[in-house]
Structures are given as structure tokens and as C-alpha cells.
Amino acid sequence: MAVLGASGRTGRLVVAAIAADPALSLAAAVVGGASSHLGLDAGALCGVGVLGVPLTAVGPGCFGEAEVVIDFSLPHALASALPHLGARGLVSGTTGSSTPLLEQLEAHSLRAPVLCAANFSLGIELLKDLLARAVVALPSADIEVIEAHHRHKRDAPSGTALALAEVAARARGLDPQRALVHGRRGAVGPRPTDQIGLHALRGGDVTGAHTVWLLADGERIALSHEASDRSTFARGAVRAARWLLDRAPGRYLLADVLAPEPRTTSRGGSGGV
Numbered sequence: 502m503a504v505l506g507a508s509g510r511t512g513r514l515v516v517a518a519i520a521a522d523p524a525l526s527l528a529a530a531v532v533g534g535a536s537s538h539l540g541l542d543a544g545a546l547c548g549v550g551v552l553g554v555p556l557t558a559v560g561p562g563c564f565g566e567a568e569v570v571i572d573f574s575l576p577h578a579l580a581s582a583l584p585h586l587g588a589r590g591l592v593s594g595t596t597g598s599s600t601p602l603l604e605q606l607e608a609h610s611l612r613a614p615v616l617c618a619a620n621f622s623l624g625i626e627l628l629k630d631l632l633a634r635a636v637v638a639l640p641s642a643d644i645e646v647i648e649a650h651h652r653h654k655r656d657a658p659s660g661t662a663l664a665l666a667e668v669a670a671r672a673r674g675l676d677p678q679r680a681l682v683h684g685r686r687g688a689v690g691p692r693p694t695d696q697i698g699l700h701a702l703r704g705g706d707v708t709g710a711h712t713v714w715l716l717a718d719g720e721r722i723a724l725s726h727e728a729s730d731r732s733t734f735a736r737g738a739v740r741a742a743r744w745l746l747d748r749a750p751g752r753y754l755l756a757d758v759l760a761p762e763p764r765t766t767s768r769g770g771s772g773g774v
């Protein structure tokens with residue numbers, strides 16, 4: 502396995518999760534060219550003892566003998582690393598991707614298996630299922646998504662909030678591109694029924710909290726998930742990377758990893774994230 506963003510808050514925990522798994526070994530730990538961590542031993546940096554793998558910069562050959570790359574970095578970092586991936590599989594948790602980066606990921610999936618997820622916790626997968634059922638069961642309820650994250654998070658709303666809103670939109674038969682409204686301000690007028698509101702709180706050390714409100718006349722339901730430990734994302738990503746080792750090129754979902762059998766499309770994957 503290789504880790505892109507190995508010096509980051511999440512990347513360090515991925516390195517630790519790989520080191521803790523006797524079936525896996527860390528082939529490369531990659532960071533930016535201007536990183537203050539270049540040359541440091543990845544295991545020592547991540548608190549799991551020396552692994553003999555120094556942190557290197559994105560560039561030709563940076564992923565060494567790795568079969569799969571696990572990415573928790575930044576959209577521009579992933580974009581610069583993708584040309585050096587060759588036919589290696591990719592598990593990416595990076596959020597805030599632009600359309601050109603999504604196109605790059607699609608191109609990579611023609612030659613390797615690719616699994617992107619805005620949230621690698623199992624609880625969020627369950628929340629998506631519960632949400633889809635609740636939206637169908639309460640067809641007249643207004644839907645609002647609120648998320649909170651630590652003060653260092655760079656994108657808003659979170660990729661997870663967007664994914665939850667998209668699940669709700671599809672369950673309601675709405676086009677996510679048109680239904681999502683980001684915050685409200687000024688004379689917004691009465692709330693249209695075909696809207697899904699998204700709201701982002703930032704501050705402190707919140708690992709990640711998401712609540713979807715279903716607001717009906719006379720009653721309200723709030724479906725909530727809170728991550729209390731970032732290592733849940735790291736463990737989920739490593740589990741996905743192990744699963745990806747045997748897969749054909751294509752796009753896969755975290756739900757495929759959790760399902761007894763992968764749902765297949767013409768290119769082997771479940772068809773986009």
C-alpha cells in the first residue's frame with residue numbers, strides 16, 4: 502500500500518492502520534514537494550515505530566512497489582499525483598474535488614479500480630440507507646442537512662453532507678443539481694417543497710457531525726451521525742484498499758465493499774460516486 506497525504510491528520514492514521522495489519526506493508530508514503538516532513542520515516546512520524554519508508558514528494562516513481570494508493574490529501578495534490586499512479590488501484594477520501602479532477606479520476610478508472618468515498622465510516626453508510634427510507638416514508642417533510650467540522654477543514658459543505666443530500670434528493674425524485682440550496686440569507690421567501698438545504702458549521706476539533714432533519718407538519722425527525730475518532734475513516738479506507746486488490750478496472754462504492762457480492766456494471770464497478 503502507498504499513502505498519499507501520509508503526514509496529514511488522516512494519512513498518519515492510515516499509515517498506522519497499515520502497519521497494524523500483518524497482511525499489508527507500506528510501500529510508499531507521499532507528501533507535497535514543499536513538505537517539512539520530507540525524508541522523515543513514515544512509521545516514526547505516525548507513532549508506530551520506524552518502518553524504513555521515508556516520506557517522499559509526488560513525482561515519477563513515488564509510489565514504488567505499491568499495488569494500491571490510499572489518498573487523504575487535497576484536490577490539487579491528488580490531481581498532481583494521478584499521472585504517477587500507473588495502473589495502481591486508488592482509494593480516495595479527499596473531498597472538494599473539482600469537475601476536472603473528477604474527469605481525471607474517471608480516466609484512471611479505465612485502467613485501474615477506483616473507489617472514492619466522502620466518508621469511510623460504516624455508520625454513514627447505514628445513515629444513507631435509513632435516510633432513503635425515511636424520505637420515502639415522509640413524502641411531505643422538508644429536508645435540511647446540517648454538518649459540523651473542525652476549524653481546519655478547507656471545503657464546505659462537507660463531501661458527506663453533499664452525499665447525504667444527494668441520497669435524499671434521489672429518494673424524493675429530485676435533481677440534486679437543482680434541489681440543493683447552500684445556506685439562506687436575506688428575503689428568501691417561503692420555502693419551496695422541492696428544496697434541500699445544506700448548512701456548514703466550522704470550529705474547534707469536531708471530527709465530523711452530520712444531521713439530516715425531516716421537518717413535517719406537527720412532527721420532526723433528526724437522523725444524526727457523529728464521528729468521535731478519525732481512525733474510523735482510516736480503518737474503513739484500509740479495508741476498502743484490501744478489497745480493491747482483486748478488482749477489475751472501474752468505479753466502486755464503499756457499499757460494494759460492505760455488500761456480500763460486488764454490484765457490477767459493464768466495467769466491473771458499481772457506476773460512479
Ligand SMILES: NC(=O)c1ccc[n+]([C@@H]2O[C@H](COP(=O)([O-])OP(=O)(O)OC[C@H]3O[C@@H](n4cnc5c(N)ncnc54)[C@H](OP(=O)(O)O)[C@@H]3O)[C@@H](O)[C@H]2O)c1
Pocket residue numbers: 505506507508509510511512531532533534535536537538559573574575576577578579581593594595596597618619620621622734
Ligand atoms: N473520506 C473520509 O472518510 C475523510 C475523512 C477525513 C478527511 N477526509 C478528507 O481527506 C482530506 C485530508 O484531510 P486531513 O484532515 O487529513 O488533511 P491534512 O491534515 O491537511 O493533510 C493533508 C495532507 O496532504 C498533503 N499534501 C499537501 N499538499 C500536497 C501536495 N501538493 N502533494 C501531495 N501531498 C500534499 C499534506 O502533506 P504536507 O503538508 O506534508 O505536504 C498532508 O499529508 C480532506 O479532503 C478531508 O476532507 C475524508
